[in-house]
Ligand SMILES: Cc1ncc(COP(=O)(O)O)c(C=O)c1O
């Protein structure tokens with residue numbers, strides 16, 4: 001385990017979380033290097049070359065995290081020019097990058113072409129035409145995979161479902177053939193593959209395999225039309241247990257996917273896992289400011305809020321919250337809430353936690369979509385991030401200072 005109790009104190013690998021909090025302050029994100037390595041290796045073990053794994057940068061884009069993955073030979077799934085710049089700054093290679101996203105700008109396309117990425121996951125007919133124009137201006141041919149929306153219910157929270165026809169993502173299945181034929185005919189587009197991504201935090205292989213069947217059928221049809229398809233990218237979405245849910249059987253999913261793809265033949269498979277690589281590799285440490293008895297329940301007011309970890313407010317997501325110094329489970333029920341001026345600012349509702357002013361709590365499974373979705377709402381500096389490897393700990397992102405928060409702002413000079 002990467003985060004566990006020793007003599008009643010919670011550790012990240014060999015580092016005491018209480019010491020890290022004293023040294024670096026709270027709120028503090030702490031990542032386990034070992035956990036990231038193991039998560040990646042588990043996927044890679046089920047995914048023999050030439051299949052490709054592209055880590056979804058949006059889940060956790062800290063340069064240290066990207067660098068660990070780049071050193072393992074990871075590819076990267078990006079959704080902006082900014083994420084491409086991060087990957088390159090962290091030592092990743094452009095030729096291992098796939099570029100998803102529904103509204104890529106011309107400037108982002110040009111930048112990605114100049115860097116020589118592996119392919120663009122094109123999400124609409126209009127994007128295809130724009131990419132062809134941009135590639136023409138660069139005297140290049142843009143490598144393309146068409147993101148198809150298979151209209152499969154991923155059985156996840158509606159805000160993180162992306163593969164239904166009512167969602168904005170991808171090209172509708174009914175239009176895919178026409179767009180693929182158009183792509184094949186454009187002189188500055190090089191058709192390479194198809195992709196889909198049906199949503200996030202999916203815990204059963206069934207929706208993935210339903211989507212794969214539809215994609216494989218489409219590939220056979222397109223090959224019959226003479227469209228060259230050499231890869232199928234099934235996106236990310238592999239979920240993790242947050243609250244005692246049964247784990248996704250990744251091995252069963254990946255083996256079955258490879259079996260079904262082998263029937264079609266000559267297909268490199270790709271995946272874009274984000275959460276499954278970093279989710280359980282991070283915790284958010286927070287300190288209790290006050291314990292406030294209420295009428296029906298008590299409140300623990302802590303120093304981390306929805307601006308630090310947005311998932312509970314946005315998706316009513318559950319994260320385990322445990323004391324850093326082990327103690328008797330409380331009988332009283334508390335809401336763990338932050339300092340932000342919003343009723344939706346909570347980290348956990350109705351928890352059995354006994355804690356008082358000054359006590360430290362760890363919000364578990366916060367390595368994915370934690371820091372990357374954080375904001376400065378209420379003029380709150382974003383948390384520092386620390387990575388732990390064995391007994392070593394290093395700040396991998398400094399806590400923001402107040403003056404950094406208004407950098408670039410100016411008081412208006414009024415005309416006379
Ligand atoms: C296109 C694409 N690929 C990959 C991912 C990563 O998803 P997850 O973190 O659920 O694996 C996402 C986010 O949902 C995405 O939009």
Ligand SMILES: N[C@@H](CCCC[NH3+])C(=O)O
Pocket residue numbers: 058160200201311368369
């Ligand atoms: N941000 C989401 C996942 C969606 C990822 C983007 N497609 C989460 O925190 O669970």
